Amino acid sequence: MRISEHIAGPRTALHKEAQHWLLRLTSGAATTQDARAFELWCGQSPAHVEAFAETRRLWENLGPAAQAWRQREQAKVVELPRRQPRMTRRAFLGAAVAASAALVVHPPLQLWPSLSDMVADYRTATGEQRDVELGQGLVIHMNTQTALNLRRVQGRVVGIDLIGGEIQVKATADASAPLSVFAGGGRIDVGVQARCNVRCDSSKVQVTGLDGSTTLHYDGQSVVLNTAQQTDYGDGRFGQVLPADLETTMAWRRRVLIFDGQPLAQVVEEINRYRPGRLILANDGLAARKVQARFSLNQLADVAALIQDAYGAKVTSLPGGIVILS
Template sequence: MRISEHFADQRAALHKEAQHWLLRLTSGAATMQDARAFEHWCGQSRAHVEAFAETRRMWENLGPAAQSWLAHEQIKTASGNVVALPRTQPRMTRRAFLGAAIAATAALAVVHPPLQLWPSLSDMVADYRTGTGEQRDVDLGQGVVIHMNTQTALNLRKAQGRVVGIDLLGGEIQVKATADATGPVPIFAGGGRIDVGVQARCNVRCYGADVQVTGLDGAITLNYSGHSAVLNTAQQADYGSGHIGQVTAADIEMVMAWRRRVLIFDGQSLSQVVEEINRYRPGRIILANDDLAARKVQARFSLNQLADVAALIQDAYGAKVTSLPGGIVILS
């Protein structure tokens, strides 16, 4: 085998391993052991780090490509431009096969974007959405105002041109029904319904299968899986997995902090802190130390200082920081 072929084989093997790591880290099932193993893999050589960076860039480039491909397919379907194929088809060429594979991979990347590098398919077609670190205010008229936090997507339910409900696909919102509202404003999230009474206001977080609702003003009614609960000012409840949790007192300052572009943590574990911070900054912070992940945190971060948060954690807890391309940081 020639030297050039040997290096080409090594490069291909590294990229295959990099793809494995990208898929593993974005599977939702990655463990602390995975994070430590990934750090060890990256530490083997600069070529390993470069292979991962190139793989990640490939995924980034597939995002726009996938959107274009899906739009093209939708246009063909809508126009009825479907070409009947003869019974006997010639063998697919290698170029055609690779093109189909790239299109299929791109479509999958749109539905399940790795590391949330771009919006998912449901986010892209949402009526309103915010990107990483972005916040947005939406006045729907009819006495309804929505404040959207980072990585949030929602659709509007309409009837006869009027908004009759809000579908929270994911993320965090505050909704206020003013005196001009004609009745309670329904929010649909995580399989449940949240009714915001006239002149009432609430905060709703929907990440994954669980939903957290906080009453900020007035009366809020929850209906989920045959159960119901009423929240008054400064009360909070979670629902998911078929039941509504106990109504408890809420720390309004902490719940409202994101509106002031501040994150407040009071006794949460560092793993919970990092999970929240990852919603606001590009890339990903990965904890690779169980003891470090369990440390309790008392902290207040401005959203404007999150670029330096790894250094702050390093100073506070003596964590080892490994920075990788694309904003990926490993704390161990």
Template sequence: MPILDHMAHRRAALHKEAQHWLLRLTSGTANAHDARAFEHWCGQSPAHMEAFAETRRMWENLGPAAHAWMAGERTRAAAQSNRTATWPRMSRRAFLGAAVTASAALVVMHPPLQMWPSLSDMAADYRTATGEQREVDLGQGIVVQMNTQTTINLRKSEGRMSGIDLLSGEIQVKATGVADGPISVYAGGGRIDVGMMGKCNVRCDDSGVQVTGLDGATTLHYQGQIAVLKAAQRADYNNGSVGQVVPADVEATMAWRRRVLIFDGQTLTEVVREINRYRPGRIILANDGLATRKVQARFSLNQLADVAALIKDAYGAKVTSLPGGIVILS
């Protein structure tokens, strides 16, 4: 095989392997075995790392294309439902092409390692990017502070806002003195009613919904259960039940408003998971011995670029930096 043809073949093979890694590392739940295997793959040569970086950039640019693809699929689905004739058999090439397109759309809808917004995020009324925080005045006396990686939609009735859907992330909701009445936040299958002049913090993630009362009265409704929170009280709900109302650490809960993260006895696994919400790329903890270590720390969000080095100094972890902002701690 000519040298140039061999190089082109090898480059194509590396990009195919990189695409498989993007799919394998989906959702940010890669385990220690995956992290070590990925580290080994990237460490084989600079060409491996460059292939992964190029593949990631390619997927990032799929957003507009995926929107168009999904619109086309909806049109084709509608046309199919009206047909009565037997469909012709799909060729192998057409089948493979459809599979590749579907895989591309899947990666856009469920981004590997959450390294870019999903389609649902991009279509939301309001969203914040990784590390971004913003204030949104929704009118009608309602002000929402949005933390990093947060997505919300607005419910409207007769042209007026009737509620907020928190799809993911964390918000602080405040009903000012000019609010028309209580405002409802819908999250994780439940409803949180924020009373007049009330304020609360709501976080919705894979572990469930955590609600902290900050001012006034906040009422939770979840699968027939009700809990009322006063200021500095917290309750969580998930998996069909509402937890007990307990005193809240308001300083830790609201530290994000001061662009600070406070950890008081959390495991290093929990710390890394939280830090990943605020920094581009992903930190992957691949050392089972470090995963359960308890952490007492306070980080400014401006420090997060150096957080891997801080963990290395504190716990002796080996730090490996890879393309796409991925850092492996082993």
């Protein structure tokens, strides 16, 4: 056996384990048990940490492969027999590309933009905010990690598909008709001279009326929001219409995050929208601690140290901006 072959075996196994961890930690829903196990895995050697970092970087050159994988995504999956013949080199490389393409379409822990985000008409990176003038009296303010597409008819914008993230929509007096925002399977009609804030996280959509009248349509039902009213929809139902705290809802426009008694787990989840990498809580007691705080977005690079000082958390930093708090 050549020396290169002897090294390739464990190296390949290590990278397969790293791919497993990326997939296992997908969608930002890692449990505290997952976080502890991941920390132990990374702590075995510097090679483990480097394998994870290299696996994360694979996505950058896999755009075409990801597109092909996406086209086959709806095809039937044929169950394979329990015993399989030895995998050929070509089959192995094909499987590796497919697995890596899956990471592009469904990025674990939202560490990078998904394929649908990358091909959107407009998108913002982590921590980025952007204003988009659409003409026709329509202005869109985009928050961090937001992607949207425009619906046009004969060159005129008639609607917005919010793929994910958060926007403020403003239709000035110059708007000739209400603007429709499509998000999470519902439609939000923003009236002329009206403003609203729309946040789309996975299957849940939260809408806050800021000025004027906003009408929501979802699952055969309709709800009207007026100024300083808020509701959400998803999973086939509307939430209750409640008074909205506009200062907290719109704090992101001033590049501020406000927390008033939320558990640290919820605070960390929100901070992860704005901070490159990922904070992972690996302590249930720590996750339940209530937080009263106001953070400038410019402070978030130091937020792990702030949590350490405030709650005595142990901080473990890993490649790619991943930080485990325990």
